[in-house]
Amino acid sequence: MxxxxxxxxxxxxxxxxxxxxxxxxxxxxxxxxxxxxxxxxxxxxxxxxxxxxxxxxxxxxxxPRVDLDASVGVQLVDNPTRRAQGIDDEGLYPSQVGLSATWDLFDGxxxxxxxxxxxxxxxxxxxxxxxxxxxxxxxxxxxxxxxxxxxxxxxxxxxxxxxxxxxxxxxxxxxxxxxxxxxxxxxxxxxxxxxxxxxxxxxxxxxxxxxxxxxxxxxxxxxxxxxxxxxxxxxxxxxxxxxxxxxxxxxxxxxxxxxxxxxxxxxxxxxxLFPKLSLEGRVGTGYDISGTDGWNSDARVGLSMRWNIYDGGIRDxxxxxxxxxxxxxxxxxxxxxxxxxxxxxxxxxxxxxxxxxxxxxxxxxxxxxxxxxxxxxxxxxxxxxxxxxxxxxxxxxxxxxxxxxxxxxxxxxxxxxxxxxxxxxxxxxxxxxxxxxxxxxxxxxxxSWQESEPRALKPLTLPTNGN
Missing domain, CATH: 1.20.1600.10 (Outer membrane efflux proteins (OEP))
Structure with missing residues (x-):
């Protein structure tokens, strides 16, 4: 060899x-x-x-961003409603599955x-x-x-x-x-x-x-x-x-x-500097969720807006x-x-x-x-x-x-x-x-950058020992 x-x-x-x-x-x-x-x-x-x-x-x-979520577990709920029903010591076994979506409509x-x-x-x-x-x-x-x-x-x-x-x-x-x-x-x-x-x-x-x-x-x-x-x-x-x-x-x-x-x-x-507008929606179904016995389902859709109106000049x-x-x-x-x-x-x-x-x-x-x-x-x-x-x-x-x-x-x-x-x-x-x-x-x-108008430059002021 x-x-x-x-x-x-x-x-x-x-x-x-x-x-x-x-x-x-x-x-x-x-x-x-x-x-x-x-x-x-x-x-x-x-x-x-x-x-x-x-x-x-x-x-x-x-x-749009679409997410699938699911969970299963055990839960013990002690509240006035369950105590009045005499089931406060009974466990819940919540399990759920949901689908959520978010679509940005405007982001500046x-x-x-x-x-x-x-x-x-x-x-x-x-x-x-x-x-x-x-x-x-x-x-x-x-x-x-x-x-x-x-x-x-x-x-x-x-x-x-x-x-x-x-x-x-x-x-x-x-x-x-x-x-x-x-x-x-x-x-x-x-x-x-x-x-x-x-x-x-x-x-x-x-x-x-x-x-x-x-x-x-x-x-x-x-x-x-x-x-x-x-x-x-x-x-x-x-x-x-x-x-x-x-x-x-x-x-x-x-x-x-x-x-x-x-x-x-x-x-x-x-x-x-501009607000952000999004369309959000979610559908879900589950058993024993939100502290309630039995099957529950929900669905929702809506608009959400987020706009930071003050940040101490960070964005500028x-x-x-x-x-x-x-x-x-x-x-x-x-x-x-x-x-x-x-x-x-x-x-x-x-x-x-x-x-x-x-x-x-x-x-x-x-x-x-x-x-x-x-x-x-x-x-x-x-x-x-x-x-x-x-x-x-x-x-x-x-x-x-x-x-x-x-x-x-x-x-x-x-x-x-x-x-x-x-x-x-x-x-x-x-x-x-x-x-x-x-x-x-x-x-x-x-x-191209050659086609754009020049933008204004603000002067830079930094702290010095004299200030």
């Missing part, structure tokens, strides 16, 4: 350490898998569904406000599902490009190792012919060892990128290929990108729904409290808009700067490649030292890494601009969970 378990563990470890054996996976496929299985998105979906059931509870407030708008609040919370939760989906998708784009970049770096590092192996062979031949010394051999071997160490580091960085990919997607990436560029879907100007993001970013939409929820709480607080203070909560939600919305705008500007800046860097590195790489070839030719005829050739190759290798890094950074920045406007999933053709669609307020005809 232990042997079988050990084999299973070893096999699972091999599976994790050999991602190349996994089927090839495109970027869009990886995003779709994550949308259906990522735990962070799953948490947001569960929160949405839980909030949806809170809305169901709020809608239930419109229905409390139920309407509760439905509006929960509808807003459901839509806010939907936008959070969408926000998580867009965020996870963007992270997958990042790590997917990271895997591509690290694969390219591994290949460039292999080429660098091959170059230094060639140099070691050339130096050995030159030593045999008396053109170079043992010091040159040691120098070439030292550079070869450094190149091999860099290859090992590149392999580790590639494995780390693949592991991070698995964290988001749930499976190793396997073979990857360059995805479609997103440049064609980017807005034509920074101003358009900012405007689109403010209107469509899930974070700003969620913050707007939170304002609606806070506004509904103000309406709820104001509803407590609650209204002002919720008005401040509403103001807090609006300020949070403003802060979210600023943060979204900042993200757009940073993404736009990186897109422009990395594009310029990629062009500069292209030019530098062309010069570095020509310089290495020229130095090596001159080295072969004794016009250049070995150190000149090695330094030129080191510069070329570093520029190659920088050029590839900038190139992939441009590609990722394009996707990041789309994500800042909430357009990433749409561009990729990915389908988020159905709970990411926010339409509850619209379906229930809940007005």
């Amino acid at each position: 232990k042997t079988k378990l050990l084999k299973a563990v070893l096999l699972s470890g091999v599976a994790l350490l050999t991602p190349a054996m996994v089927n090839a996976m495109g970027l869009n496929e990886a995003v779709q898998i994550a949308l259906e299985s990522n735990p962070e998105i799953g948490q947001a979906i569960a929160n949405h569904d839980a909030t949806g059931f809170e809305l169901r509870q709020a809608q239930g407030l419109y229905a 708008g409390f139920r309407d406000s509760e439905v509006a609040r929960q509808s807003s919370r459901v839509d806010s939760a939907s936008y959070r599902v969408l926000e998580r989906s867009e965020f996870i998708a963007l992270q997958i784009v990042r790590v997917y490009y990271q895997v591509l970049l690290q694969q390219q770096i591994v290949e460039l590092t292999r080429q660098n190792v091959a170059f230094h192996e060639g140099i070691v062979n050339d130096v050995a031949s030159s030593i045999d012919s008396g053109q170079l010394t043992e010091a040159d051999r040691f120098q070439s071997i030292e550079r070869l060892a450094a190149a091999r160490a860099r290859l090992t580091e590149a392999g580790v960085e590639l494995a780390a990128a693949q592991i991070e990919f698995k964290t988001f997607v749930g499976v190793m990436p396997g073979a990857v290929s360059a995805p479609a560029r997103a440049a064609s879907a980017i807005p034509g100007s920074l101003e358009l990108a900012i405007a689109n993001s403010v209107l469509n970013n899930p974070r700003t939409l969620s913050a707007g729904a939170d304002i609606d929820a806070a506004s509904a709480l103000v309406d709820q607080a104001e509803s407590a 203070a609650q209204v002002q409290e919720e008005l401040r909560r509403e103001s807090e939600a609006k300020l949070s919305f403003d802060q979210t808009v600023r943060e979204v705008e900042q993200a757009v500007r940073e993404s736009w800046l990186r897109l422009a700067s990395q594009g310029e860097l990629a062009r500069v590195y292209d030019q530098q790489l062309n010069s570095s490649a020509e310089l290495v070839a020229s130095y090596r030719d001159q080295f072969n005829i004794g016009d250049r030292s070995l150190l000149d050739v090695l330094d030129a190759q080191n510069t070329r290798f570093n520029v190659q890494i920088l050029r590839e890094t900038a190139r992939y950074s441009v590609m990722f920045a394009e996707y990041r601009v789309l994500a800042s406007g909430g357009d990433l999933l749409g561009f990729m053709g990915a389908r988020p969970h159905q709970s990411a669609s926010a339409g509850t307020r619209s379906a229930l005809d809940i007005p």
Whole structure:
């Protein structure tokens, strides 16, 4: 049994350490898998569904409440009537069953406000599902490009190792012919060892990128290929990108729904200023009830009204409290808009700067490649030292890494601009969970906070040591 378990563990470890054996996976496929299985998105979906059931509870407030009650027991009644009848020492065995119903006819708008609040919370939760989906998708784009970049770096590092192996062979031949010394051999071997160490580091960085990919997607990436560029879907100007993001970013939409929820709480607080009118009814039947022998039945229906006309200013203070909560939600919305705008500007800046860097590195790489070839030719005829050739190759290798890094950074920045406007999933053709669609307020005809008139704020006066 232990042997079988050990084999299973070893096999699972091999599976994790050999991602190349996994089927090839495109970027869009990886995003779709994550949308259906990522735990962070799953948490947001569960929160949405839980909030949806809170809305169901709020809608239930419109229905009457019906209760069934029953009781059975023994009772001893000693009163003048029973004493006069000489039965004061006889026990009663009351048993009864009753049905009561209460239906709120008017509550000052409390139920309407509760439905509006929960509808807003459901839509806010939907936008959070969408926000998580867009965020996870963007992270997958990042790590997917990271895997591509690290694969390219591994290949460039292999080429660098091959170059230094060639140099070691050339130096050995030159030593045999008396053109170079043992010091040159040691120098070439030292550079070869450094190149091999860099290859090992590149392999580790590639494995780390693949592991991070698995964290988001749930499976190793396997073979990857360059995805479609997103440049064609980017807005034509920074101003358009900012405007689109403010209107469509899930974070700003969620913050707007939170304002609606806070506004509904103000309406709820104001509803407590009004009377509450209810229709109440009850039917019941029983035996030996109310201290009377035999069967008894009763039925009644009527209206009841309850209105608190004085509470020391508590309800007025609650209204002002919720008005401040509403103001807090609006300020949070403003802060979210600023943060979204900042993200757009940073993404736009990186897109422009990395594009310029990629062009500069292209030019530098062309010069570095020509310089290495020229130095090596001159080295072969004794016009250049070995150190000149090695330094030129080191510069070329570093520029190659920088050029590839900038190139992939441009590609990722394009996707990041789309994500800042909430357009990433749409561009990729990915389908988020159905709970990411926010339409509850619209379906229930809940007005937006932007359509309501501002309400008066009373000044706050608190006791101080001087009073």
